[in-house]
Amino acid sequence: MVAVLSPLAPKSFPDLPEIEGVRFATGAAGVRYKGRTDVMLALFDKGTQAAGVFTKSKCPSAPVDWCRARLKGGKARALVVNSGNANAFTGKIGAQAAKLTASLAAKATGAPPAEIFLASTGVIGEPLDASKFEGVFEKLTKAASPDRLFEAAKAIMTTDTYPKVATARAMIGGVEVLISGMAKGAGMIAPDMATMLAFVFTDAPIAAPVLQSMLGKSVQGSFNAITVDSDTSTSDTLLLFATGAAAKRGAPQIAVANDRRLARFKTALDGLLLDLAQQVVKDGEGARKFIQVTVQGAATSPAAKKIALSIANSPLVKTAIAGEDANWGRIVMAVGKAGERAERDRLAIWFGDIRVAYKGLRDPAYDEKQVSKLMQAQEIDIRVDLGLGKGEATVWTCDLTKEYVAINGDYRS
Amino acid sequence: MVAVLSPLAPKSFPDLPEIEGVRFATGAAGVRYKGRTDVMLALFDKGTQAAGVFTKSKCPSAPVDWCRARLKGGKARALVVNSGNANAFTGKIGAQAAKLTASLAAKATGAPPAEIFLASTGVIGEPLDASKFEGVFEKLTKAASPDRLFEAAKAIMTTDTYPKVATARAMIGGVEVLISGMAKGAGMIAPDMATMLAFVFTDAPIAAPVLQSMLGKSVQGSFNAITVDSDTSTSDTLLLFATGAAAKRGAPQIAVANDRRLARFKTALDGLLLDLAQQVVKDGEGARKFIQVTVQGAATSPAAKKIALSIANSPLVKTAIAGEDANWGRIVMAVGKAGERAERDRLAIWFGDIRVAYKGLRDPAYDEKQVSKLMQAQEIDIRVDLGLGKGEATVWTCDLTKEYVAINGDYRS
Numbered sequence: 143m144v145a146v147l148s149p150l151a152p153k154s155f156p157d158l159p160e161i162e163g164v165r166f167a168t169g170a171a172g173v174r175y176k177g178r179t180d181v182m183l184a185l186f187d188k189g190t191q192a193a194g195v196f197t198k199s200k201c202p203s204a205p206v207d208w209c210r211a212r213l214k215g216g217k218a219r220a221l222v223v224n225s226g227n228a229n230a231f232t233g234k235i236g237a238q239a240a241k242l243t244a245s246l247a248a249k250a251t252g253a254p255p256a257e258i259f260l261a262s263t264g265v266i267g268e269p270l271d272a273s274k275f276e277g278v279f280e281k282l283t284k285a286a287s288p289d290r291l292f293e294a295a296k297a298i299m300t301t302d303t304y305p306k307v308a309t310a311r312a313m314i315g316g317v318e319v320l321i322s323g324m325a326k327g328a329g330m331i332a333p334d335m336a337t338m339l340a341f342v343f344t345d346a347p348i349a350a351p352v353l354q355s356m357l358g359k360s361v362q363g364s365f366n367a368i369t370v371d372s373d374t375s376t377s378d379t380l381l382l383f384a385t386g387a388a389a390k391r392g393a394p395q396i397a398v399a400n401d402r403r404l405a406r407f408k409t410a411l412d413g414l415l416l417d418l419a420q421q422v423v424k425d426g427e428g429a430r431k432f433i434q435v436t437v438q439g440a441a442t443s444p445a446a447k448k449i450a451l452s453i454a455n456s457p458l459v460k461t462a463i464a465g466e467d468a469n470w471g472r473i474v475m476a477v478g479k480a481g482e483r484a485e486r487d488r489l490a491i492w493f494g495d496i497r498v499a500y501k502g503l504r505d506p507a508y509d510e511k512q513v514s515k516l517m518q519a520q521e522i523d524i525r526v527d528l529g530l531g532k533g534e535a536t537v538w539t540c541d542l543t544k545e546y547v548a549i550n551g552d553y554r555s
Numbered sequence: 556m557v558a559v560l561s562p563l564a565p566k567s568f569p570d571l572p573e574i575e576g577v578r579f580a581t582g583a584a585g586v587r588y589k590g591r592t593d594v595m596l597a598l599f600d601k602g603t604q605a606a607g608v609f610t611k612s613k614c615p616s617a618p619v620d621w622c623r624a625r626l627k628g629g630k631a632r633a634l635v636v637n638s639g640n641a642n643a644f645t646g647k648i649g650a651q652a653a654k655l656t657a658s659l660a661a662k663a664t665g666a667p668p669a670e671i672f673l674a675s676t677g678v679i680g681e682p683l684d685a686s687k688f689e690g691v692f693e694k695l696t697k698a699a700s701p702d703r704l705f706e707a708a709k710a711i712m713t714t715d716t717y718p719k720v721a722t723a724r725a726m727i728g729g730v731e732v733l734i735s736g737m738a739k740g741a742g743m744i745a746p747d748m749a750t751m752l753a754f755v756f757t758d759a760p761i762a763a764p765v766l767q768s769m770l771g772k773s774v775q776g777s778f779n780a781i782t783v784d785s786d787t788s789t790s791d792t793l794l795l796f797a798t799g800a801a802a803k804r805g806a807p808q809i810a811v812a813n814d815r816r817l818a819r820f821k822t823a824l825d826g827l828l829l830d831l832a833q834q835v836v837k838d839g840e841g842a843r844k845f846i847q848v849t850v851q852g853a854a855t856s857p858a859a860k861k862i863a864l865s866i867a868n869s870p871l872v873k874t875a876i877a878g879e880d881a882n883w884g885r886i887v888m889a890v891g892k893a894g895e896r897a898e899r900d901r902l903a904i905w906f907g908d909i910r911v912a913y914k915g916l917r918d919p920a921y922d923e924k925q926v927s928k929l930m931q932a933q934e935i936d937i938r939v940d941l942g943l944g945k946g947e948a949t950v951w952t953c954d955l956t957k958e959y960v961a962i963n964g965d966y967r968s
Contacts, residue, residue, distance in 0.1 A: 199891030201899045231887045233900055233915025266884025267917050371870040376891050457870070457955075458963055465964030471679025474644045478612030478789050486614045487646055502646025504680050542870075543964075544957040550871055551878030551956075 150424035150432050150520060150540070151304045158291045158309050158322050161343045163187035163385025165286035168297035171274045174226030174264060181275065182297040183282040184221040184341065185251060190385045192218035192259065193353035195361050197378035203230030204240040204270075205260040206377060212256055216350030218383050219253030221341060222260050222279075223298050229262040229270040230376040242272040250279030261339045261379045263300055263326065291343075295324035298339060301549065302328045306421040312346075312410035315403045317393035319346040321410055325418040328370070328425045338422050340365065340380045342414065346407060347386035348396045355399040356408055357382050364415035367447070367537045369454050370426035371546070380415075423538045428545030431463055433538065436525045440533030445482040447535035452480035453524065460542035466517040468510075470498045477526060488529030493517065563837035563845050563933060563953070564717045571704045571722050571735050574756045576600035576798025578699035581710035584687045587639030587677060594688065595710040596695040597634040597754065598664060603798045605631035605672065606766035608774050610791035616643035617653040617683075618673040619792060625669055629763030631796050632666030634754060635673050635692075636711050642675040642683040643789040655685040663692030674752050674792045676713055676739065704756075708737035711752060714962065715741045719834040725759075725823035728816045730806035732759040734823055738831040741783070741838045751835050753778065753793045755827065759820060760799035761809045768812040769821055770795050777828035780860070780950045782867050783839035793828075836951045841958030844876055846951065849938045853946030858895040860948035865893035866937065873955035879930040881923075883911045890939060901942030906930065 164186055171181045194213050196206045212218075222243055229236050240260055248255040262270065295305035309322040327338025348356075357380065365380055389395060396404055424432050435454045440446035453459055456476040462469035470491045477484050487502035494516045497505045516522075578598045586593045607626050609619045625631075635656055642649050653673055661668040675683065708718035719738040724731055740751025761769075770793065778793060802808060809817055837845050848867045853859035866872055869889040875882035883904045890897050900915035907929045910918045929935075 197891075198894075199888070200893070200895070200897040201887050201891035201902070228884075231884060231899060231902075231912065231916065235916065266887055267912060269916065376888055457959070461960050461963035464960060467964070471641075471644060474614050474679055475612070475789055478610075478614035480613070481611075482613070484613040486644060489614070489644075499644065499680060503644060503648065503682065542960060544960045546870070547874050547877060547955060547957045547960060550874035551880070 146303065148303045148425045149430055152421065155292065155307060156309050158307060159320055160288040161320050161322055161385065162288070162345045162387035163190060164343045164383065165288050166290035166294040167282035167286040168290070168293055169278055169282050171224065171278045173224050173270070173274055179297045180224055180226045181278060182223045182294045183247070183279060183286060184294065185283065185286050186218050186220065186383055187385050187387065188219070190218045190383055191216055191348060191350040191353055192381060192383050193350055193357045194379065194381045195357055197375055199376045201231060201376050203228055203262060203377040204232060204236035205229055205262045206379060207237065208240040208244070208260050209379060209381070212259055215256055217257050218259055219257040220247055220251050220259070221381065221383070222247050222258065223339065224262050225298060225300055226264040227262060227268055227270045228264045228266050228377050230266040232267065232269050235269055239270040239272040243275055246272065246275045247279045250283050259381055261377070263298065263339055263377055266376060291322055291324060298324065298326045300326060300328070301427060302326050302425050304425060306418055306425070308414045308417040310410040310414045312407040314346055314396065314407055315394040317388055317391050319344060319388045319393055319407065321414055323414055323418055325422055327422040328427050338365070338378060340418055342382045344384045345387040346384050346396070347389040347393055348384045352396055352399045353382050353384055356411060360408070360412050360415050363412065364419040368419045368423045369451060369537065369539045370423060420538055423540050426540035427549045428543040429540030430543055431520055431522055431541040433463060433522045433524065433540060434536060435539065436536045437528065438525065438534045439528040439530055441483045441531045442533040443535055446533040447537065448482050449477055449480040449484070449526070450535045450537040452476045453526070454537050454539035457542055460539065463517070463522055464541035464543045466514070468493050468498060468513040468517050473524065473526065474499070483530060484528055485530065490527040490529065492525040494523050559716065561716045561838045562843055565834065568705065568720060569722050571720060572733055573701035574733050574735055574798065575701070575758045575800035576603060577756045577796065578701050579703040579707040580695035580699040581703070581706055582691055582695050584637065584691045586637050586683070586687060592710045593637055593639045594691060594695070595636045595707045596660070596692060596699060597707065598696065598699050599631050599633065599796055600798050600800065601632070603631045603796050604629055604761060604763040604766055605794060605796050606763055606770045607792065607794045608770055610788055612789045614644060614789050616641055616675060616790040617645060617649035618642055618675045619790060620650065621653040621657065621673050622792060622794070625672055628669055630670045631672055632670040633660055633664050633672070634794065634796070635660050635671065636752065637675050638711060638713055639677040640675060640681055640683045641677045641679050641790050643679040645680065645682050648682055652683040652685040656688055659685065659688045660692045663696050672794055674790070676711065676752055676790055679789060704735055704737065711737065711739045713739060713741070714840060715739050715838050717838060719831055719838070721827045721830040723823040723827045725820040727759055727809065727820055728807040730801060730804050732757060732801040732806055732820065734827055736827055736831055738835055740835040741840050751778070751791060753831055755795045757797045758800040759797050759809070760802040760806055761797045765809055765812045766795050766797055769824060773821070773825050773828050776825065777832040781832045781836045782864060782950065782952045783836060833951055836953050839953035840962045841956040842953030843956055844954040845934045846876060846953060847934070847936045847949060848952065849949045850941065851938065851947045852941040852943055854896045854944045855946040856948055859946040860950065861895050862890055862893040862897070862939070863948045863950040865889045866939070867950050867952035870955055873952070876930070876935055877954035877956045879927070881906050881911060881926040881930050886937065886939065887912070896943060897941055898943065903940040903942065905938040907936050
């Protein structure tokens with residue numbers, strides 16, 4: 143296990159204002175190791191609305207199944223997150239463990255089990271002994287406090303080298319509302335969803351169906367536009383909770399998705415999710431470089447995204463960047479293998495502002511030395527113009543280093 | 556550049572019988588480095604029939620475009636292969652370079668340019684100066700000899716740590732015919748096609764359309780069932796040449812694909828291509844372990860292949876195997892992300908003969924120590940039964956090691 147802080151970690155963390163109606167507590171239930179903080183409880187005031195987006199894996203974890211079913215009600219009173227065990231590929235006893243966890247949390251918090259959300263991260267395939275939570279939620283319920291979001295973000299880390307938090311403000315109907323969120327994830331990161339857990343909280347009074355609609359759109363350009371290793375987890379979960387407490391300050395109730403008063407909230411939410419998603423990439427296992435891949439001029443935007451992900455997931459592109467090598471031939475290769483329309487003689491490729499390839503061959507004007515210097519930076523921009531249409535997409539990834547192999551070659555040992 | 560022999564290299568090379576009607580020569584044209592063997596010429600007797608399968612990249616190299624056009628005639632008199640420059644993403648001047656190469660070879664050999672096949676491997680995006688071949692083909696034509704297949708196989712290597720050759724015999728109409736082949740490739744290896752060059756020669760008298768039909772089928776279970784890094788080259792080329800010389804020994808002319816007398820030849824060809832394809836995987840950059848992935852019980856065979864490739868391409872599965880870790884949770888993840896039908900509660904997973912997961916959870920009977928011992932072997936068998944239908948597929952890959960990252964992080968430097 144490599145515990146060194148990612149060189150791409152943020153230099154500082156934002157101050158996180160309290161979100162009225164949300165309280166956090168963390169504790170040690172001994173899920174996998176004794177004495178390690180491995181459970182986080184978030185409590186929500188009555189009336190809190192919930193929305194969520196989950197992994198597209200055909201073998202989702204028990205907590206993912208649980209949350210999907212709970213979202214039908216749209217209401218949330220608590221969120222339980224444990225690390226150490228993903229409760230994935232655990233069959234019927236996994237579903238029973240999820241149910242037991244929720245009922246223990248319900249007993250301690252007084253909330254109905256159907257309004258309790260669950261997420262688990264850790265090893266796959268080992269049964270989760272939910273009886274370990276017995277008595278734990280009572281303590282956490284007592285200790286829960288609105289000023290512990292950062293502590294909660296630390297509690298849900300696994301191979302992460304830093305906690306991921308973000309906060310934003312937005313105006314709804316002339317009243318300021320708050321949004322704050324946390325994420326965890328470092329490996330098994332690929333779109334639909336990125337392999338991670340993320341929880342976002344707001345005091346805005348927005349109805350669950352509206353939250354769901356916004357969240358579904360917002361993830362396309364954030365959590366579904368990042369990749370570390372093309373591997374999709376069984377447990378990816380993004381939940382958004384709205385307590386509605388800002389209504390007391392005069393914020394209007396938002397009941398329909400196309401309400402114009404939501405415009406600035408949507409922008410703030412997009413920015414916050416992108417911030418969290420990029421923080422996940424920057425903590426990518428072994429990552430030393432943060433890579434932005436933009437594809438323009440594709441036949442369609444979905445085609446642009448497929449090509450961008452083909453580049454972002456290519457081991458040869460990622461190792462070249464780890465080696466600070468502007469090997470644009472490998473980008474041509476990755477464009478070619480994506481299976482989308484591309485014409486060699488129209489393709490142009492840039493590293494940063496330097497065009498290295500144009501109209502089917504090396505750009506005669508480019509200076510290898512300049513590009514080499516650019517490749518030494520921590521953040522690398524790759525841009526491809528296919529010259530075919532107006533389709534465009536941007537995705538983010540990190541380089542592939544020996545450390546990635548080291549981290550993942552002895553994860554369980 | 557890592558020059559150490561792959562630990563998975565064959566312990567010995569087969570004796571390669573001469574194929575009547577084929578002669579080989581190798582030389583140094585100074586394509587990229589002076590004094591390095593970088594060009595191979597194969598000469599075929601008149602009447603030689605040709606077939607080929609190529610990369611599915613949307614940005615194929617100039618030699619791939621050239622060969623595709625030449626195959627329409629079905630006749631071959633020569634094959635020119637160079638290393639040092641792939642002549643890929645070189646636009647119109649790339650096509651001109653291919654044409655010049657063919658015309659220089661035609662002048663030296665007396666063959667029509669339309670019956671000359673080309674393949675190039677090496678760096679992408681640099682113009683190939685074909686004038687360097689001037690005078691070279693004359694020398695090679697004089698030197699060409701039927702006993703130099705092994706030497707030719709060595710000449711086409713790039714990051715390969717050993718030459719890849721195979722030979723087989725088969726009966727057609729009571730007469731023994733010979734098949735021999737060579738391949739190169741170590742990285743940028745993924746199906747459709749595996750990134751590689753492979754050339755196969757036979758003295759069997761088989762018409763070009765029949766060769767093409769056989770080749771198209773045979774690659775599905777061999778070169779299109781291997782992956783090193785999921786990266787597809789712009790240059791993948793597999794060519795099959797049949798001189799027909801065995802007709803002099805009484806072998807019948809085969810003019811239609813469903814001729815029953817071809818049965819044993821097909822089997823021999825399948826075996827030979829699989830042998831070469833597996834040799835490519837065993838020389839996978841940085842490979843220490845050879846991995847066979849079999850998926851059974853899928854809804855369809857294409858679904859089985861997609862799931863098998865999802866497992867074989869997963870960085871997390873490949874790094875776990877590099878770390879000798881029987882981390883079957885990552886196999887569940889890779890099954891789940893493939894996008895094909897899968898039911899957690901029907902899934903079973905084996906490492907070798909040991910069933911580690913069954914009916915949606917860890918097999919209670921399996922002994923971690925036994926599995927750990929098995930993971931220390933050089934060849935690892937993974938088997939997944941989805942319990943849904945009769946679809947089945949097998950693919951081959953290698954582990955992902957720090958050496959892969961090292962090799963590809965400074966390839967151009």
